[in-house]
Amino acid sequence: MLETIKLSKTFKEKKVVDEINLFLDEGESVGLLGPNGAGKSTTISMISSLLKPTSGDVKLDGKSTIKDPSKIRKVLGVVPQEIALYEELSAYENLKFFGKIYKVKKDTLEDRIQEVLDMVGLQERQKELVKTFSGGMKRRVNIAAALLHDPEILILDEPTVGIDPQSRNHILETVRNLNVERGTTILYTSHYMEEVEQLCNRVYIMDHGKIIASGSKSELLSILSSEDTIQVQLSGQSDSLLDRIKSFTSVLQVDETNEGMRIISKKGSNILSELVHAAEKEDIQIVNFQVETPSLEDVFLHLTGKTLRD
Amino acid sequence: MYPVFMAQWLKDKRKPLFIILLIGLSILATVIFGGSRQNQSSSVTVFATGPNAEEMEQKWTALLNDSSDMEFVITDEEKAREQVREGKSDVAIRLMESDYRLITASDMPNIQFIEQQVHQVFTKEAQLEAAAGTENTMELRNEIEAYLDHPPVKVESQTLSGGELQEYNMGMQLLFGFTLFIVMFTIGFKVNGIAADKVSGVWNRLILSPVSKTGMYAGHLLYSFCAGFVQMLIVFLIFKYVMDYNIGSLPMILVIAAVYTLSTVSLAMLFAGIANTPEKFNMIYPSVISIIPVISGIYMPPGTISNPVLQFIADLFPLTYAVDAMMNVAIFDAGWSDITLSMALMLLIAVLYMGIGINMVERRKG
Numbered sequence: 209m210l211e212t213i214k215l216s217k218t219f220k221e222k223k224v225v226d227e228i229n230l231f232l233d234e235g236e237s238v239g240l241l242g243p244n245g246a247g248k249s250t251t252i253s254m255i256s257s258l259l260k261p262t263s264g265d266v267k268l269d270g271k272s273t274i275k276d277p278s279k280i281r282k283v284l285g286v287v288p289q290e291i292a293l294y295e296e297l298s299a300y301e302n303l304k305f306f307g308k309i310y311k312v313k314k315d316t317l318e319d320r321i322q323e324v325l326d327m328v329g330l331q332e333r334q335k336e337l338v339k340t341f342s343g344g345m346k347r348r349v350n351i352a353a354a355l356l357h358d359p360e361i362l363i364l365d366e367p368t369v370g371i372d373p374q375s376r377n378h379i380l381e382t383v384r385n386l387n388v389e390r391g392t393t394i395l396y397t398s399h400y401m402e403e404v405e406q407l408c409n410r411v412y413i414m415d416h417g418k419i420i421a422s423g424s425k426s427e428l429l430s431i432l433s434s435e436d437t438i439q440v441q442l443s444g445q446s447d448s449l450l451d452r453i454k455s456f457t458s459v460l461q462v463d464e465t466n467e468g469m470r471i472i473s474k475k476g477s478n479i480l481s482e483l484v485h486a487a488e489k490e491d492i493q494i495v496n497f498q499v500e501t502p503s504l505e506d507v508f509l510h511l512t513g514k515t516l517r518d
Numbered sequence: 519m520y521p522v523f524m525a526q527w528l529k530d531k532r533k534p535l536f537i538i539l540l541i542g543l544s545i546l547a548t549v550i551f552g553g554s555r556q557n558q559s560s561s562v563t564v565f566a567t568g569p570n571a572e573e574m575e576q577k578w579t580a581l582l583n584d585s586s587d588m589e590f591v592i593t594d595e596e597k598a599r600e601q602v603r604e605g606k607s608d609v610a611i612r613l614m615e616s617d618y619r620l621i622t623a624s625d626m627p628n629i630q631f632i633e634q635q636v637h638q639v640f641t642k643e644a645q646l647e648a649a650a651g652t653e654n655t656m657e658l659r660n661e662i663e664a665y666l667d668h669p670p671v672k673v674e675s676q677t678l679s680g681g682e683l684q685e686y687n688m689g690m691q692l693l694f695g696f697t698l699f700i701v702m703f704t705i706g707f708k709v710n711g712i713a714a715d716k717v718s719g720v721w722n723r724l725i726l727s728p729v730s731k732t733g734m735y736a737g738h739l740l741y742s743f744c745a746g747f748v749q750m751l752i753v754f755l756i757f758k759y760v761m762d763y764n765i766g767s768l769p770m771i772l773v774i775a776a777v778y779t780l781s782t783v784s785l786a787m788l789f790a791g792i793a794n795t796p797e798k799f800n801m802i803y804p805s806v807i808s809i810i811p812v813i814s815g816i817y818m819p820p821g822t823i824s825n826p827v828l829q830f831i832a833d834l835f836p837l838t839y840a841v842d843a844m845m846n847v848a849i850f851d852a853g854w855s856d857i858t859l860s861m862a863l864m865l866l867i868a869v870l871y872m873g874i875g876i877n878m879v880e881r882r883k884g
Contacts, residue, residue: 258722281726292719296529305528337532350747353723362623 215264239404242414266369285359310357344375442468443498522737695816708742709786766848778840784871791878
């Protein structure tokens with residue numbers, strides 16, 4: 209349905225997006241995951257025709273959208289990262305304005321406004337000014353405005369940044385319903401791993417403007433199939449203990465955490481006895497030891513050597 | 519275009535205080551400064567010194583007041599000099615037997631006008647005395663005045679359209695000046711809505727919608743035009759019908775106001791192009807336009823600003839042309855052909871600045 213071919217963007221000799229290839233099939237929910245500054249928003253701006261790529265192409269149903277963006281604009285709904293609303297107007301007035309802008313037919317506009325308000329759970333407060341809303345409520349109206357013309361593809365650019373858990377859950381639920389019940393194709397960008405894990409069938413992981421991994425959740429987790437992630441809670445921290453553990457032949461990576469350390473070791477290697485021995489020598493007690501099921505966060509860590517929020 | 523226009527209207531409908539405040543400010547500034555200026559220019563202090571000072575004061579004050587619309591008031595020397603020194607009055611006149619001296623701290627055009635009036639009276643009196651010789655001057659004066667009641671040739675000054683020639687009215691200039699100046703703020707802050715929409719992301723939403731770029735700009739700019747024009751219309755109507763000012767042909771004044779509004783919208787668009795964020799616009803635009811009336815000589819009688827650099831800068835802004843055209847209509851009863859040049863220059867500014875402004879805004883988008 210929608211694909212990018214070697215899509216690149218350079219700002220003042222800095223390559224922000226570097227030959228990205230991605231595709232979205234009809235009805236799919238795809239996540240675009242990456243830390244801040246990875247190039248997610250620039251990619252989205254190019255896909256949605258707001259920004260002209262330096263090179264590469266964006267194709268909708270096999271046809272390039274670069275020269276004639278009108279077709280993609282018709283089927284696309286974009287929820288920007290910023291609150292793109294008139295704060296001096298009420299939620300209803302904002303939606304009416306955007307409905308008119310998107311040329312939603314007069315006789316259906318009213319019903320459509322109520323429908324999208326219901327979707328985001330703000331029907332009761334539609335007459336209130338947006339500036340009086342909480343951050344979460346504003347983001348919900350932000351989503352509603354992108355849904356008015358019933359888009360086939362919905363692109364959401366970090367729609368849950370800086371909001372309360374209740375609004376976050378509501379937004380995630382709305383996106384899930386749009387995808388599952390209405391068959392809307394979703395491209396969801398976030399640096400919250402758990403959101404992407406919950407919502408998306410497939411994930412693209414981006415870092416420094418490049419796609420560094422892609423696939424379904426299980427495909428991505430299989431990257432770590434030869435590794436175990438172990439969380440160790442310790443009674444104290446010690447640099448020499450860290451060095452000792454790093455020297456174990458089966459240990460691939462060790463990172464300090466708030467309560468102890470996180471160890472990535474070869475699958476099936478039993479490092480517990482070695483670990484206890486090393487801790488005893490440093491006079492540190494092991495409070496808790498847990499072999500974790502790997503997550504996408506671990507995949508990201510494995511691929512980039514840093515966490516998503518670094 | 520229509521929804522963009524209406525959205526701006528809805529925003530302002532919620533917060534009408536800003537425009538009401540600016541309308542009030544236009545009226546208040548004109549009444550305060552225009553009123554005081556009118557009083558200031560119509561009265562001139564005079565004094566004489568020496569043993570027969572009182573006699574000289576009585577004689578010349580009577581003659582001066584007889585021959586001019588200005589009021590010449592006798593004051594003591596100390597007070598007259600102090601008023602000039604403190605800037606409370608532009609000029610004082612020291613009367614002598616058959617001569618006078620102007621006491622002033624500047625060389626303003628209105629002083630030249632007063633000098634001209636006084637000079638006329640003294641010259642006429644000198645001529646009468648010379649003609650009378652040893653005879654009684656008063657008799658000769660009466661004889662001449664009787665003769666002039668039925669003169670063989672009568673010269674009458676008229677405006678180009680045949681109307682009565684009017685005295686320059688500084689109060690009227692301030693009315694137009696303040697109204698046009700304050701409306702620059704209204705228009706500027708409305709045009710800045712484009713930059714605000716760009717920052718908030720609303721502009722991107724509009725780009726993705728079926729609305730054309732032309733429609734997006736037109737909605738914003740038309741609203742800015744209407745806000746500015748309606749503000750001026752209200753002020754002019756209040757002055758004409760409530761405060762009884764004779765502002766000349768209202769339709770002509772409104773046409774000039776419309777062309778001025780258009781060029782000011784373009785000017786604000788140019789500034790929006792230079793300042794790429796609403797915050798920068800809010801810093802740069804008011805700072806620059808605040809000095810425009812001063813450079814354009816709006817607060818001063820015509821001809822006061824003679825520096826060519828300042829004149830050139832003033833010529834880059836539509837304010838001078840608009841005030842000039844409006845004054846011609848209000849005072850000299852000018853017709854369409856008399857204000858064509860001013861209108862054409864304002865339209866030129868409108869086209870140029872709008873083109874450059876939109877181009878800059880679009881380029882900056884990256």
